[in-house]
Amino acid sequence: MNFRKQFFEGLLTKNPVTVQLLGMCSTLAITTSLFNGLGMGISVTIILICSNVLISALRRVIPSQIRIAAYIVIIAGFVTIVDLLLQAFLPELSQSLGVFIPLIVVNCIILGRAEAFASKNGVLASAVDGLCQGIGYTVALVVMSVLRELLGSGTFGGGLLGGGQGYTVIPDPYPAMKIVMPVGGFLTLGVVIAFSQWLVARIEKKNKKKEAAKV
Amino acid sequence: MTKKATALYVLRLSLTLFLITALVAAALAGVNGITAPRIAAEKERKTQAAIEKVLPGGGTLVDPGSYDNQGGLVSRVFASDAGYAVEVAPTGFDGAITMMVGVSRDGKVLDISIISHTETAGLGAVAAADTPDGESFRAQFRGLSGELSVKKDGGTVDQLSGATVTSRGVTRGVSAALKCVASLG
């Protein structure tokens, strides 16, 4: 198994958010503090691993005509389990993510990976795929959250560090409040994707040079 | 494919899907069994915190006996030496606003606390927020009694700017709580 390649793909070259442009609803909506971004990222990663494993294990049992329906039911099951667990054990997170927890069901990343990977590969490989894609998703969310929180509320680590308030970096009248509002979501994601496109282009250029040197 | 084989195949498809759904449902029932008591306890803790806030130092809470629920607006009433805590759920701009109203023995508002709501962020949500605007909106109810209404409707309560309907809802809730306590005698 080339774990390194899968990891690198999930993180950058095939990152679910910045390259595949999947699951953008939650990416835009909840990335207003580190707590939210990290919480959402971890929830999705757990669901992604579980659904990938189960779907991969059942891939010979489920007839292809009803596979999408079966996947959706399985995914909805895991999402509800995570939803209930969050409500019971992390009520603050559940409150601030609100309806976006059950909406993970229609997050295209999970159905996308089920269809593109788990339905064709073994259990272990699917688990690793879920983990790598999940990490890629989480990293993208955390980057978005940190940027938006810093520029919009002027704090770092809100809901998590510094007694739940986060550490103030930019004092009160200066943060651009619009960045934590919907507008900021679009703008920040645009800039983050632009940066990742630039990074990917640079790496590809380097690889080409290396290959050219080899020849 | 013969007709019989097709029917069998459809049966197999439905059965597989049914089995998967049944398994998921069973798993969910199991998880729900573990989480439901905790979710209920968390909700109860929030209610208790709200009572604590609107009825400070109230001592032990008792059931006040029968009361007029104001056309379903009042969901629960707790009584103590200091007064009553009334849980009301009036409709705001956007769905129900669940809130706790503390009422003294002589029928005046002690304090109010909003437990849950789905009002618009930045407008109606200010009513429940821990901001100076939200604090002063809620604080103005202290000491009021009788039939209340917002200034726009000729009353005394300052409505939140851009959120008249929310303010009206909260005011209606407080009024209902006062009337409910009056019905206790």
Place this chain on the structure above:
Amino acid sequence: MTTYVQTLLGILISALLTENFILVKFYGICPFMGVSKKIDTALGMGMAVTFVMAIASAACWAVYNLILVKLNLQYMQTVAFILVIAAIVQVVEMFLKKAVPSLYKALGIYLPLITTNCAVLGAALVNVQKGYDFLQSVFFGACGGLGFTLAIVLFASVRERVEKADCPACFKGFPITLISAGLLALAFMGFSGLKLF
């Protein structure tokens, strides 16, 4: 009675403008980005979503209030709703194909995409969260769909021009599209102080 009409009007204004499904609530971003390259396809998608959302809101309301609540199975809502929505999309597709072929021709290709459109599930979940009654739920679904249509059609007309614009290489494609969407969202924020009464 007046308060009931007020509530409905409130739902209309908030679903259409102040809490626009796409630009403020972020439900249904995937089709918003995917099917907004041309105005006429955007309009087709918007109408299809509006249609399905109104029906799905009604069906999910019925399933939740008449079945799940009665059986004390509220925790099954997500699973039940997504199944209901998937089934509705299938039925609507088959029905249109047989009964209204002209409409099917116009909307048909968008229908399968709608199952995984979070606007539809989102509307169903919000209806439960806010405790809307049957009429309010259907109204919310339809208005949410119209809000979706409004945003996607406006955005498609912006995008037709952005495609031709000259911008830095790394911003080509989605980044510049997202930034244009951001500006549209900024414009919609102007509605946020809007009050009716």
